[in-house]
Amino acid sequence: MLEFSNKPSTANSMLSRYYLWAFLMVSVLLSACGVVQGVDIGTLWASTDRIDGAIKLLTAGVSLGAAVLLIQLRNQITERKQAEESLQKNQDHTRLIIDTAHDAFIAMDTAGQITDWNPQAEVIFGWSREEALGRSVADTIIPQHSRATHKRGFQHFLTTSVGPVVNKRVEITALHRDGREFPVELSLSLLRLGGGDTLNVFIRDITERRAVERMKDEFVSMVSHELRTPLTSIRGALGLLACGMLGPLPKKGQHILDIAVTNTDRLIRLINDVLDLERVTSGKITMQKQRCNIVDLMTQAAEVMQAMAEKAGVSLSVSPLSTSLWADPDRILQTLTNLLSNAIKFSSSGATIWLTAACQGEEVVFQVKDHGRGIPPDKLESIFERFQQVDVSDCREKGGTGLGLAICRSIVQQHGGRIWAESVPGQGSTFFFTLPLPRETAALPAEPQDKIVPVSDDSSLKIDRVLVVEDDLDLARVFATTFQRHGIEIVHAPTGQEAIQFCQQQAPDLLMLDVTSPDSDGFPVVAWLRRRDHLRQLPVVVCADRSLDSSEQERLRLGPTLFFTKGRTTPEEFEQRVIGLLDQIVRNGGEGSYGNYQTHTSH
Amino acid sequence: MATTKRILVIDDEDDIREVVQVSLEMIGGYEVLTADSGDKGLLKAETEQPDAILLDVMMPDMDGPTTFQALQANQMTRHIPVILLTAKVQAADRRQFADLGVKAVLTKPFDPMRLTNQVTETLGWVS
Numbered sequence: 021m022l023e024f025s026n027k028p029s030t031a032n033s034m035l036s037r038y039y040l041w042a043f044l045m046v047s048v049l050l051s052a053c054g055v056v057q058g059v060d061i062g063t064l065w066a067s068t069d070r071i072d073g074a075i076k077l078l079t080a081g082v083s084l085g086a087a088v089l090l091i092q093l094r095n096q097i098t099e100r101k102q103a104e105e106s107l108q109k110n111q112d113h114t115r116l117i118i119d120t121a122h123d124a125f126i127a128m129d130t131a132g133q134i135t136d137w138n139p140q141a142e143v144i145f146g147w148s149r150e151e152a153l154g155r156s157v158a159d160t161i162i163p164q165h166s167r168a169t170h171k172r173g174f175q176h177f178l179t180t181s182v183g184p185v186v187n188k189r190v191e192i193t194a195l196h197r198d199g200r201e202f203p204v205e206l207s208l209s210l211l212r213l214g215g216g217d218t219l220n221v222f223i224r225d226i227t228e229r230r231a232v233e234r235m236k237d238e239f240v241s242m243v244s245h246e247l248r249t250p251l252t253s254i255r256g257a258l259g260l261l262a263c264g265m266l267g268p269l270p271k272k273g274q275h276i277l278d279i280a281v282t283n284t285d286r287l288i289r290l291i292n293d294v295l296d297l298e299r300v301t302s303g304k305i306t307m308q309k310q311r312c313n314i315v316d317l318m319t320q321a322a323e324v325m326q327a328m329a330e331k332a333g334v335s336l337s338v339s340p341l342s343t344s345l346w347a348d349p350d351r352i353l354q355t356l357t358n359l360l361s362n363a364i365k366f367s368s369s370g371a372t373i374w375l376t377a378a379c380q381g382e383e384v385v386f387q388v389k390d391h392g393r394g395i396p397p398d399k400l401e402s403i404f405e406r407f408q409q410v411d412v413s414d415c416r417e418k419g420g421t422g423l424g425l426a427i428c429r430s431i432v433q434q435h436g437g438r439i440w441a442e443s444v445p446g447q448g449s450t451f452f453f454t455l456p457l458p459r460e461t462a463a464l465p466a467e468p469q470d471k472i473v474p475v476s477d478d479s480s481l482k483i484d485r486v487l488v489v490e491d492d493l494d495l496a497r498v499f500a501t502t503f504q505r506h507g508i509e510i511v512h513a514p515t516g517q518e519a520i521q522f523c524q525q526q527a528p529d530l531l532m533l534d535v536t537s538p539d540s541d542g543f544p545v546v547a548w549l550r551r552r553d554h555l556r557q558l559p560v561v562v563c564a565d566r567s568l569d570s571s572e573q574e575r576l577r578l579g580p581t582l583f584f585t586k587g588r589t590t591p592e593e594f595e596q597r598v599i600g601l602l603d604q605i606v607r608n609g610g611e612g613s614y615g616n617y618q619t620h621t622s623h
Numbered sequence: 624m625a626t627t628k629r630i631l632v633i634d635d636e637d638d639i640r641e642v643v644q645v646s647l648e649m650i651g652g653y654e655v656l657t658a659d660s661g662d663k664g665l666l667k668a669e670t671e672q673p674d675a676i677l678l679d680v681m682m683p684d685m686d687g688p689t690t691f692q693a694l695q696a697n698q699m700t701r702h703i704p705v706i707l708l709t710a711k712v713q714a715a716d717r718r719q720f721a722d723l724g725v726k727a728v729l730t731k732p733f734d735p736m737r738l739t740n741q742v743t744e745t746l747g748w749v750s
Contacts, residue, residue: 244710245681245710248731249639249731251731252636252642252710252731253636253642254732255732256642256732256733256734256735256738257642259646259734259736260645260646260735263736265645265649266645266649
């Protein structure tokens, strides 16, 4: 049973009641005096003693005025007491919600010190409220190995109001008082009040959820394996019989065997699709996004489906689009082949199927068009649901599983796109799906935070050669993604000072600078490097948020230097040119031979 | 006269081993050796020196990737090309296996004719 104390508000209420009665009594007394005086005035007014009458009149007026003021004062006090009671009630209510929440609630000030800590936080982290208040959040709930990154991110947030975890639900590893690390999901919000900013965090222990997810994964994997193992034997044995290797079969026997083979294949497809759909929709499969060429994807899809098209007597017409996407090529290929497969199944011999793509605004629109039987209007939406087909017999007659379009929709949606169909029954159908085009370098999605190795981490000294000086963690991740795609790890230095510290220990192969202002950290870093013989020819990539003038460029140049202006360069171009520079570094002999490079300077 | 190529099939499932053996022998004309575990496969690979190994991924005790690594670590067997057979169909899984350095990753269930053709093509043997 839930209880909370309201003693202070009861005491206030009693006191308020005494005041109220006192005021009423005084008011009534004064009013009575005023009335008596008023009556007396009438009698005295007739007498000759007008002065006495005037005094009595004045007294009556003062009495009445005082009574009115007292009543007003009483009203004000009553209202204030009511407001205080209401506020107290709200505070008690809020406190009760926080104290009985099933999630831990932690509030901290801008110094990162804990200012609130609810009972569930006591349970999850093992610190009592009294112990936790005033402690540093980082030292209390963040594991040692993540503490430096956390503190840097916190400082970055305080100065920029931008952070990778603010106003989002994120999963991190937390630390219990007993030293145990465990997974938590947290949501953090900033409260700006007159008295100072407060960061409020709700934290949920997701240890059990993770365990369930692991069990589910293992179950899916086990089912997948256990179903496939007997199917492998069945399909293999039937295949050997059907191909006549074990001796000829009578015609009827061959026909029955073909039925068995066809349906075994159908069962295999169904198992594949069920598992695939489960994994795609549950997010178990992360889209392995990378830069991929639409021409390659469309051509490859057509090649994969060519044999099926030829068998059906159908022509495939492909009009590829020459541009790049940020997508999982395997999954987009799966989507295209699925749509083409459907189109082939429902086209009559001699028909043509068109696969086209076009850029429209900030997205690319793919189209697969056929002249098949078409789709009734009431089925245009439902065909993207699981096990929904235009005709219930399609599964059997066309060999589909009824899951292909549901899988396509999941894949497209996980890429931030849309999928739909348009059709005129009897004349054919067109399936559309869109995928967003990458707009600029910063639009590229971030890699997980742990891919960026902080300078303070000793392990970084062993593997990292590209030094990125960037105070924006999100942008640093974008850079990291670009390099990691080419097997190159980076060292991230949020400040110029940390960049210099790194260079004092190890010479990077390339320096990447983010220049956002004339007093940006990049300038002193380059000036410092210029004074070191072994670093003064270091290749540099500069990303500026504006066009740099020639003197600024000169101040940032060491060895071969590339300049980029943010928003004016596509991710593809950025990657191509930077990797081109790195290739050149390798061709020219790697470390220690900076002076031999040809300078590539661009605006 | 060219000698018949010998393929070692390592799979813990008796039925699958037999189907693969029959397929490779009858369709491909290869000589097939079999082993029902990674341990036995390693031993047979060392002593019999097959021309190629078809290796199942999910096996108890010693799974396919571990067996492959052991084959690579042994000077007597590291030259033998290995093809993985797996029931895992996810592209990411296949890539992960391919990154081990095997010649190919083939998926289960398989069509016997297609399996034989894939093995022949992968190993560059004239069918």
